[in-house]
Amino acid sequence: MKAEFTVTGGSTLRCRSWRQEALLRLLENVLAVGEDPDNLVVYAALGKAARDWPSHDAIVHALKTMTEDYTLIIQSGKPIGLLKTHEKAPLVIMANCNMVGQWAKAEIFYELEKKGLICWGGLTAGDWQYIGSQGVIQGTYEIFNQIAARYFNHDLTGRFILTAGLGGMGGSQPLAGFMANAATLVVEVDEERIDKRMKIGYLQQKATDLDQALALIREAQAAKKAISVGLLGNAADVYPELLKRNIIPDIVTDQTAAHDLVYGYVPAGLSKEEILNLRKTDQKTLMAASLASIKKHVTAMVGFQKQGSIVFDNGNLIRTHAYNAGVHNAFDIPIFTEAFLRPLFCRAIGPFRWIALSNDPNDIAIIDNYILTHFSENKTVTNWINLAKKYIPFEGLPARIAWLGHLERTRLALAVNEMVAKGVLKAPIAFTRDHLDAGAMAHPNIMTENLKDGSDAIADWPLINAMVNCSSQADLVAIHSGGGGYSGYMTSAGVTVIADGTEQAKERLQLSMTNDTSLGVMRYADAGYPEALDEVVKKKINYISLV
Ligand code: NAD
Numbered sequence: 001m002k003a004e005f006t007v008t009g010g011s012t013l014r015c016r017s018w019r020q021e022a023l024l025r026l027l028e029n030v031l032a033v034g035e036d037p038d039n040l041v042v043y044a045a046l047g048k049a050a051r052d053w054p055s056h057d058a059i060v061h062a063l064k065t066m067t068e069d070y071t072l073i074i075q076s077g078k079p080i081g082l083l084k085t086h087e088k089a090p091l092v093i094m095a096n097c098n099m100v101g102q103w104a105k106a107e108i109f110y111e112l113e114k115k116g117l118i119c120w121g122g123l124t125a126g127d128w129q130y131i132g133s134q135g136v137i138q139g140t141y142e143i144f145n146q147i148a149a150r151y152f153n154h155d156l157t158g159r160f161i162l163t164a165g166l167g168g169m170g171g172s173q174p175l176a177g178f179m180a181n182a183a184t185l186v187v188e189v190d191e192e193r194i195d196k197r198m199k200i201g202y203l204q205q206k207a208t209d210l211d212q213a214l215a216l217i218r219e220a221q222a223a224k225k226a227i228s229v230g231l232l233g234n235a236a237d238v239y240p241e242l243l244k245r246n247i248i249p250d251i252v253t254d255q256t257a258a259h260d261l262v263y264g265y266v267p268a269g270l271s272k273e274e275i276l277n278l279r280k281t282d283q284k285t286l287m288a289a290s291l292a293s294i295k296k297h298v299t300a301m302v303g304f305q306k307q308g309s310i311v312f313d314n315g316n317l318i319r320t321h322a323y324n325a326g327v328h329n330a331f332d333i334p335i336f337t338e339a340f341l342r343p344l345f346c347r348a349i350g351p352f353r354w355i356a357l358s359n360d361p362n363d364i365a366i367i368d369n370y371i372l373t374h375f376s377e378n379k380t381v382t383n384w385i386n387l388a389k390k391y392i393p394f395e396g397l398p399a400r401i402a403w404l405g406h407l408e409r410t411r412l413a414l415a416v417n418e419m420v421a422k423g424v425l426k427a428p429i430a431f432t433r434d435h436l437d438a439g440a441m442a443h444p445n446i447m448t449e450n451l452k453d454g455s456d457a458i459a460d461w462p463l464i465n466a467m468v469n470c471s472s473q474a475d476l477v478a479i480h481s482g483g484g485g486y487s488g489y490m491t492s493a494g495v496t497v498i499a500d501g502t503e504q505a506k507e508r509l510q511l512s513m514t515n516d517t518s519l520g521v522m523r524y525a526d527a528g529y530p531e532a533l534d535e536v537v538k539k540k541i542n543y544i545s546l547v
Contacts, residue, residue, distance in 0.1 A: 005032045007397050009359020011427055015064050018357075018428050018500040019091050019475055024063045025357050025397065026128040026430055026496065027056075033132040033396035034125070035168045040077075042130050043168025045257040045264030046113075046484055047122025051077030066091070077119040077126055087504070088473045096121030098481040104488035110262065110283060120483025123435035127478035127494040131353055132395030133171035133202055135434065138384055138403055139341070139351055140176035140314070146340040147251055147310050148180065156182040158224045160217055162242065162249035162304075163314075164235035164297075166193040166203065170255035174228030175202040179387050182251070183220040184228045185213055187235045189266045194230035201393040205229045210238060214247070236268040236293035239300035243307075252304045252311045253336075254297065258318035260484035261290040265321075268293045291325040298322030298330050305333060312336045315436070315446045317485055335449045337436075346531035348520035349405035350437040354416065357498075358427035361398040365389070366425060367416060368400065374415070375408065406517035406539055409433075413499055413509040420501030428500040431509065435480060435492035438520025440465045443490035453527045459491040461523050466493040468519055472511035518542075 007029050008014075015021040030049045034042035040049050040056060050056035055078040062072050062079055071085040074094035097120045099109065112118040124130040148156045161177045164170070164187040174197065177184030186203070188194050197203035204227060207213035213231040220227035231238065235256060242249070257264025262279055267289035270278070278286040298318055305311040313319050313335045322330040337345070344350065356363035368385050375381055381402050388400060404412060409431075419425045433440075441447040444456035462479065469477045476496040482488065497512050499505050522543045524532035536543045 005034070005037045007032045007359055009357070009397070009427070011358070016067055019068060019498050020063045020066060022357050022428055022430050022498040022500070023092060023128065023476060023496070024060060026355065027059065027063075029355070029396045030125060030128050030130045033130065042122060042125035044122045044125070045167075045260040046120050047125035047168075048077055048119045049125055049128060051119040052116065055079060076117070077121065088508075090470055090474055090477050092476040093470065094121075094127060094476075094478045096126040096478060096480045097483045098479060098491070099487060101488075104482055106261070106287075106485050106487045107283075109482060109484060109487045120486075121478065121480045122483070123480060123492055124432075124494065126480060127476060127496070129353070129432040129434075129494055129496055130168070131355060131397075131399035131401065133168065133175070133197070133200075134392055134395070134399060134401055135172070135351070135353065136169050137172035137176050137392065138388075138401050139336075139436075140172055141179055141384070141387075142344075142380075142403065143312070143336055143340045144176060144180040144182065144251070151310055152250070156180045156250075157226075158221045159183065159250040160221060161185070161251040161253075162187075162239070162309075163252070164188065164238075164254045165256035165316075166190075166197045166230055167255075167257060171197045171202050173253075173255060174204070174230065175391060178204070178226045178228045179391055181226045183217045183226065185217050185231055185249075186228065187231050187233050187238045189232070189234050191232050194232060197230065200395055203228050203230050207231045210241065234266065234268040234293070236297040239304075240296055243300045243303045248304055248307045249309050252301055252309045253314045254301065254318055255314045255316055256318070258294060258316045258321060259486050261287040261321065263484060265290045265294060268296070291321060294318060294321045295325040295327055298327050298333070302327065302329055302332055312339055317445060317489065320445045320489075321485065335446060337447050338449050342524075342529070343531050344403065344405075345438045345520065346524040346529045347405045347535045348438040348517035349403050350520070351401055351434040352404045352409050353399060353401045353432050353434075355397050355399040355430040355432070356425070356427070357397065357430060358425065359397055360426045361394060363425045363427070363429070364394075364398040364400050366419065367412075367429070370415060370419075371402065371412065375412075378404075378408070406521055406535065406541070407514065409517055410510060410513040413497070413513050414506060417499040417501055417505050417509055420499055422501075428498055428505075430496055430498050431513070432494070432496040433516075435462075435494050438517065439523040440494070440516075440520070441490065441492040443492070445489060447490075451527045452529060455527055461519075462491045462493040465516065465519055466495075468515050469493070469495040469512050472515045473508040474512040475508065
């Protein structure tokens with residue numbers, strides 16, 4: 001092991017000011033809560049915090065020594081230099097894993113990665129915004145809630161959710177299912193991941209064979225009690241077996257790292273040693289084995305759908321791979337964004353996050369209470385905050401996610417900045433969001449599938465988003481793309497702003513939070529969504545309509 005991976009809290013600065021210190025703490029944090037920090041991997045198979053350890057150490061050195069009138073430039077996880085800018089410019093700008101169109105292919109990415117020329121930043125790994133499994137939990141919970149409202153009379157009590165994958169992001173599924181009061185079975189091939197989710201409080205039970213797991217699920221269903229069970233097994237075996245036995249769950253999805261056929265998805269029938277060996281010696285054979293398993297896995301998901309299960313793709317490209325492997329009806333399964341969340345994105349309501357740099361959970365509790373009092377008109381968010389307070393354990397620096405929209409984010413961020421200024425909070429707060437947010441991602445098989453105006457594959461929006469955030473004085477701005485199986489599939493942008501209690505932070509938060517979400521609404525207004533056009537009018541957004 002390279003080092004102990006811990007977080008730093010308190011009020012002692014190792015950098016020249018809080019802005020740099022904050023970014024350094026966030027870098028430490030993504031490693032402390034990451035899946036394989038020894039190899040700098042944060043989540044999603046290969047999503048890394050820095051290209052290699054010398055790059056990591058040089059980034060840390062730069063953050064510790066730079067003044068606020070410089071900007072640190074990072075290219076695919078490697079620091080390139082410090083440019084003299086000014087105190088209103090971002091402290092860090094980065095581009096991770098952007099490849100030129102014709103060459104944006106998984107095989108070329110792996111070659112460049114092996115040569116040490118590139119690394120994948122995931123969405124929130126390379127730009128140090130990951131907050132552990134909590135990062136996607138409200139999204140998953142809201143999806144379950146929407147399914148409950150549409151198909152199950154607003155109630156998932158006694159309902160059976162089947163899914164797979166207990167990694168960095170997938171690990172949120174059992175807790176989201178539990179919070180929705182369902183009986184959730186998660187198939188996971190790696191026992192260590194099951195144990196990790198149990199240890200941090202995201203998963204309740206472990207089962208090592210299917211009958212044992214089903215008995216636990218059935219018992220909970222009969223007693224109308226919520227339960228989460230991690231089953232050690234391969235989804236490509238378990239899903240078809242359940243279908244064969246005619247056991248049809250109410251809801252089916254999957255969050256294995258299926259996007260990456262080499263380092264992510266684990267094909268059935270191969271031992272861990274065989275897979276590790278094939279990663280080094282014969283990636284083509286491994287990719288073929290992964291595709292063959294995904295074919296079985298998704299064929300079963302379509303089978304469940306035909307039998308009445310509510311089935312959705314949870315953003316891991318599994319339908320795309322299955323379709324390419326010959327499952328012609330893979331796209332009968334809808335993507336979660338289009339099926340459940342798009343009306344929210346139209347109003348720029350999305351996965352907003354804040355992180356307590358003090359490392360004191362009480363700072364998050366104070367902000368929770370502020371939201372409960374001052375956002376009482378937003379029942380979705382107050383309901384969520386109450387649930388999150390009760391059920392979500394912190395990993396690394398205490399943090400919170402809540403789906404807030406245009407102007408709500410600005411309002412909260414400015415209030416928090418004032419709390420920092422007044423000493424109500426022990427230290428500054430970092431504000432950030434997922435890249436999977438209204439104006440920040442183009443991914444025609446996840447975020448921008450089947451857009452009303454057919455603009456699914458246009459990547460201008462996330463690029464504009466990053467430029468807007470730079471000109472709005474954000475502290476860190478990132479443009480991400482590709483990586484393994486996602487190569488050629490997506491472009492996204494990330495942003496972080498530090499509320500350090502200063503007047504300058506007030507200006508930065510006001511501009512970047514407001515412009516980030518304004519652009520999100522404009523993106524959907526431009527695609528012709530009535531909810532976004534309504535939000536333009538309601539919130540007086542300066543969208544230029546040519547219609
Ligand atoms: P991860 O690499 O941390 O974990 C993936 C897990 O899947 C691992 O624990 C692995 O052992 C398990 N797995 C792989 N193949 C399996 C199989 N055949 N059967 C059972 N288990 C298997 O990845 P992650 O961070 O959890 O992300 C999972 C996927 O979700 C990725 O494709 C990621 O890009 C995607 N994702 C979606 C969203 C979203 O908003 N919906 C957000 C983040 C990530």
